[in-house]
Amino acid sequence: MAVPALVPLIEEHTASPTVQAVFSDIRNTKQIDFVPAFWRALANQPELLAATWRQVKEVMHPESVGQTSSLDARTREIIAIAVSATNGCSYCMNSHTAALQKQGGNAALLGEIMRVVALFNATNALAEGFQIEPDVRPNFTT
Amino acid sequence: MAVPALVPLIEEHTASPTVQAVFSDIRNTKQIDFVPAFWRALANQPELLAATWRQVKEVMHPESVGQTSSLDARTREIIAIAVSATNGCSYCMNSHTAALQKQGGNAALLGEIMRVVALFNATNALAEGFQIEPDVRPNFTT
Amino acid sequence: MAVPALVPLIEEHTASPTVQAVFSDIRNTKQIDFVPAFWRALANQPELLAATWRQVKEVMHPESVGQTSSLDARTREIIAIAVSATNGCSYCMNSHTAALQKQGGNAALLGEIMRVVALFNATNALAEGFQIEPDVRPNFTT
Amino acid sequence: MAVPALVPLIEEHTASPTVQAVFSDIRNTKQIDFVPAFWRALANQPELLAATWRQVKEVMHPESVGQTSSLDARTREIIAIAVSATNGCSYCMNSHTAALQKQGGNAALLGEIMRVVALFNATNALAEGFQIEPDVRPNFTT
Amino acid sequence: MAVPALVPLIEEHTASPTVQAVFSDIRNTKQIDFVPAFWRALANQPELLAATWRQVKEVMHPESVGQTSSLDARTREIIAIAVSATNGCSYCMNSHTAALQKQGGNAALLGEIMRVVALFNATNALAEGFQIEPDVRPNFTT
Amino acid sequence: MAVPALVPLIEEHTASPTVQAVFSDIRNTKQIDFVPAFWRALANQPELLAATWRQVKEVMHPESVGQTSSLDARTREIIAIAVSATNGCSYCMNSHTAALQKQGGNAALLGEIMRVVALFNATNALAEGFQIEPDVRPNFTT
Numbered sequence: 130m131a132v133p134a135l136v137p138l139i140e141e142h143t144a145s146p147t148v149q150a151v152f153s154d155i156r157n158t159k160q161i162d163f164v165p166a167f168w169r170a171l172a173n174q175p176e177l178l179a180a181t182w183r184q185v186k187e188v189m190h191p192e193s194v195g196q197t198s199s200l201d202a203r204t205r206e207i208i209a210i211a212v213s214a215t216n217g218c219s220y221c222m223n224s225h226t227a228a229l230q231k232q233g234g235n236a237a238l239l240g241e242i243m244r245v246v247a248l249f250n251a252t253n254a255l256a257e258g259f260q261i262e263p264d265v266r267p268n269f270t271t
Numbered sequence: 272m273a274v275p276a277l278v279p280l281i282e283e284h285t286a287s288p289t290v291q292a293v294f295s296d297i298r299n300t301k302q303i304d305f306v307p308a309f310w311r312a313l314a315n316q317p318e319l320l321a322a323t324w325r326q327v328k329e330v331m332h333p334e335s336v337g338q339t340s341s342l343d344a345r346t347r348e349i350i351a352i353a354v355s356a357t358n359g360c361s362y363c364m365n366s367h368t369a370a371l372q373k374q375g376g377n378a379a380l381l382g383e384i385m386r387v388v389a390l391f392n393a394t395n396a397l398a399e400g401f402q403i404e405p406d407v408r409p410n411f412t413t
Numbered sequence: 414m415a416v417p418a419l420v421p422l423i424e425e426h427t428a429s430p431t432v433q434a435v436f437s438d439i440r441n442t443k444q445i446d447f448v449p450a451f452w453r454a455l456a457n458q459p460e461l462l463a464a465t466w467r468q469v470k471e472v473m474h475p476e477s478v479g480q481t482s483s484l485d486a487r488t489r490e491i492i493a494i495a496v497s498a499t500n501g502c503s504y505c506m507n508s509h510t511a512a513l514q515k516q517g518g519n520a521a522l523l524g525e526i527m528r529v530v531a532l533f534n535a536t537n538a539l540a541e542g543f544q545i546e547p548d549v550r551p552n553f554t555t
Numbered sequence: 556m557a558v559p560a561l562v563p564l565i566e567e568h569t570a571s572p573t574v575q576a577v578f579s580d581i582r583n584t585k586q587i588d589f590v591p592a593f594w595r596a597l598a599n600q601p602e603l604l605a606a607t608w609r610q611v612k613e614v615m616h617p618e619s620v621g622q623t624s625s626l627d628a629r630t631r632e633i634i635a636i637a638v639s640a641t642n643g644c645s646y647c648m649n650s651h652t653a654a655l656q657k658q659g660g661n662a663a664l665l666g667e668i669m670r671v672v673a674l675f676n677a678t679n680a681l682a683e684g685f686q687i688e689p690d691v692r693p694n695f696t697t
Numbered sequence: 698m699a700v701p702a703l704v705p706l707i708e709e710h711t712a713s714p715t716v717q718a719v720f721s722d723i724r725n726t727k728q729i730d731f732v733p734a735f736w737r738a739l740a741n742q743p744e745l746l747a748a749t750w751r752q753v754k755e756v757m758h759p760e761s762v763g764q765t766s767s768l769d770a771r772t773r774e775i776i777a778i779a780v781s782a783t784n785g786c787s788y789c790m791n792s793h794t795a796a797l798q799k800q801g802g803n804a805a806l807l808g809e810i811m812r813v814v815a816l817f818n819a820t821n822a823l824a825e826g827f828q829i830e831p832d833v834r835p836n837f838t839t
Numbered sequence: 840m841a842v843p844a845l846v847p848l849i850e851e852h853t854a855s856p857t858v859q860a861v862f863s864d865i866r867n868t869k870q871i872d873f874v875p876a877f878w879r880a881l882a883n884q885p886e887l888l889a890a891t892w893r894q895v896k897e898v899m900h901p902e903s904v905g906q907t908s909s910l911d912a913r914t915r916e917i918i919a920i921a922v923s924a925t926n927g928c929s930y931c932m933n934s935h936t937a938a939l940q941k942q943g944g945n946a947a948l949l950g951e952i953m954r955v956v957a958l959f960n961a962t963n964a965l966a967e968g969f970q971i972e973p974d975v976r977p978n979f980t981t
Contacts, residue, residue, distance in 0.1 A: 494826070497826075498822050498823075498825055498826030499822060501821075501825035503825075503828055506825070506826060506828055507828070523827075527822070527823055527826045527827065530822050530823075530826060531819040531820070531822045531823045531826075532819065534818045534819050534821070534822040535815040535816065535818050535819035536815070537785075537818070538782050538783060538811070538814050538815045538818040539782075539811055539814075539815045541782055541785035541787075541790070542778070542781075542782030542790060542807075542811045542814060542815075543807075543811065544787055544790055544791070
């Protein structure tokens with residue numbers, strides 16, 4: 130944590146009003162009392178900060194923008210963890226695990242998620258390796 | 272589907288009794304009336320078939336081996352889809368989407384899952400790219 | 414192309430007015446006379462369609478939303494190709510190569526891009542494999 | 556940086572004459588006054604060092620070997636960054652960002668690059684996830 | 698190493714008898730005098746620990762379960778290193794390199810392996826990028 | 840196979856003398872009677888063709904350039920397969936499997952390789968997911 134990010138982490142009190150407004154919305158929406166380093170790094174490019182936050186807000190906090198979702202908050206964090214473990218992204222694993230923990234998750238739940246993640250990383254490699262063609266193509270009708 | 276896999280797809284009626292027993296267990300456990308190409312490819316190496324099926328059975332059908340899971344069947348398929356889309360595995364997307372559909376999922380649900388998957392593939396790239404250090408390290412106690 | 418996507422591809426003339434408006438904006442902004450399959454697939458979930466298009470429009474067509482970018486259009490397509498080749502995404506390679514060609518790119522330019530992409534996929538594997546620590550940490554000041 | 560790489564980092568003054576010649580060429584071509592850890596690690600296998608450096612020299616410093624490129628030096632570094640962020644390679648992000656900075660890049664430029672990289676990691680996941688077939692196959696003529 | 702894993706690392710002397718039995722089998726089979734952090738993390742979910750160890754034991758120590766393999770122990774470690782470098786997994790590179798070293802491998806051997814790994818990460822990106830169709834489909838007969 | 844690559848596949852009889860010389864060397868070194876599509880695609884950029892072939896020749900056919908390797912030809916193909924399956928590259932799986940078959944490999948050997956590949960894609964995901972720190976850092980002395 131002594132190691133700096135590749136870009137300066139913008140401080141909330143020296144940020145432009147536009148950036149401050151996003152920071153404040155992040156703290157309020159996520160109910161946390163600090164602005165995570167991820168967002169402070171993005172703030173070097175205010176459009177990137179605004180666009181990424183808008184998307185995270187819509188997808189992970191749909192109720193805050195008047196949308197509904199058939200996936201509950203815990204399932205969304207689980208998907209985030211599955212993607213992050215598959216990509217090997219450490220910052221992401223840390224932050225999504227912290228979020229899962231906040232929702233009542235414990236080490237055993239994380240273990241169950243990782244068990245499924247590990248299995249499908251294995252079977253994905255087998256299916257790709259053997260170049261297996263689909264048995265059937267799912268056919269959703271609208 | 273005319274394209275063969277890299278290895279011969281073992282036919283059930285010509286398979287060894289050991290392989291036939293696994294094939295039969297797959298059909299029964301998954302309640303399908305054919306043996307998917309994935310398993311027929313693995314059957315070229317019976318130990319690989321047996322070990323992979325045992326693991327899929329334990330993780331995806333825990334009740335069939337007397338285990339319990341705090342993740343329900345739909346959530347497990349959602350994790351499988353998140354991993355498969357992140358890895359870009361087509362056979363896997365086809366089969367897990369078919370499974371989700373069987374559990375009542377529709378194109379809209381798949382769309383919601385993919386929306387979360389896409390978002391975190393984007394933010395993973397940002398976190399990795401900017402080399403951001405964790406804010407906090409979750410601290411599970413046993 | 415006879416193979417259907419995993420979800421129905423929404424037809425423009427049967428789409429809801431909201432979806433039609435996005436489709437129309439896509440055709441106009443990209444100056445093409447059809448709606449690519451990618452967008453027709455996303456249209457099964459209108460929020461996903463709208464959010465993804467808004468982001469593509471802002472990033473790839475910044476002038477259309479009154480933003481500026483220090484990256485020109487060709488460099489942005491080159492980045493898209495570098496990401497898509499690294500991820501092995503075929504639909505993406507097809508569509509971004511088509512876009513590059515529209516901007517005057519030819520097979521030789523694509524070859525030069527791919528040469529750089531291939532080199533860094535190789536050196537990435539070496540750096541990750543040998544677990545090499547950074548020599549120096551770039552230090553941007555704001 | 557106190558952490559050693561997986562292999563010893565060869566010191567320039569104790570290296571064989573062949574390795575010293577490559578090290579010297581690296582310092583001169585890149586106009587730096589030290590040999591980066593990456594190259595010192597590769598030097599454990601002199602053929603790997605020579606082959607990798609030759610390729611980096613040809614691709615990233617084409618003028619030094621009498622070749623030309625239709626990609627300029629900045630665009631080549633941008634591609635290197637796009638690949639490294641997509642692969643999540645930290646050593647690579649550090650060194651390519653340092654190179655970009657040397658060419659006059661700042662945190663805002665890196666932010667714009669990462670914005671495009673993040674977007675296409677998201678859309679790649681969507682295209683792969685929905686298994687979308689190409690609309691059109693670009694057709695370069697020689 | 699002062700940094701904790703995301704989950705508590707179970708201590709051998711406080712573990713349940715089931716977990717202790719697996720830990721003991723790991724130490725004996727691998728002929729090491731401690732339980733690696735990887736296994737102590739998995740022990741938070743005893744089924745995951747047992748299933749993963751059973752699979753590692755069968756695949757990497759086939760003689761210990763009365764199986765045979767046409768791949769020798771060194772080749773199996775080489776595959777593990779190739780996968781781990783391609784995925785950029787540091788814990789994995791550390792542990793598999795340690796195992797290779799125990800089998801008599803040195804920095805030069807690791808260098809040769811990495812040279813092949815790097816080459817094919819490069820050519821994979823080229824083949825994916827240019828979307829090249831197979832020349833021929835291998836045709837194994839059983 | 841009716842699907843064209845993204846770039847024209849250069850025909851041997853219409854190629855420039857430089858490209859023809861590389862094509863001829865490929866056929867002779869690999870002892871095949873055609874030029875694979877991969878090399879015909881690269882030939883759109885003769886430097887890329889020459890540099891890639893030189894590297895493949897040095898790494899995969901070291902005896903042809905008077906080098907030696909402590910990895911035998913079969914082990915090198917096995918590494919190529921491990922990388923290609925992990926990356927999900929189909930052209931690569933096809934061509935390296937064909938090469939393995941030429942060296943006497945059969946479906947059972949491919950199955951054993953894939954079993955190890957699948958296992959370590961699973962354990963890589965676990966190690967990355969749980970963010971486990973190395974137990975020990977291998978320490979090669981030169």
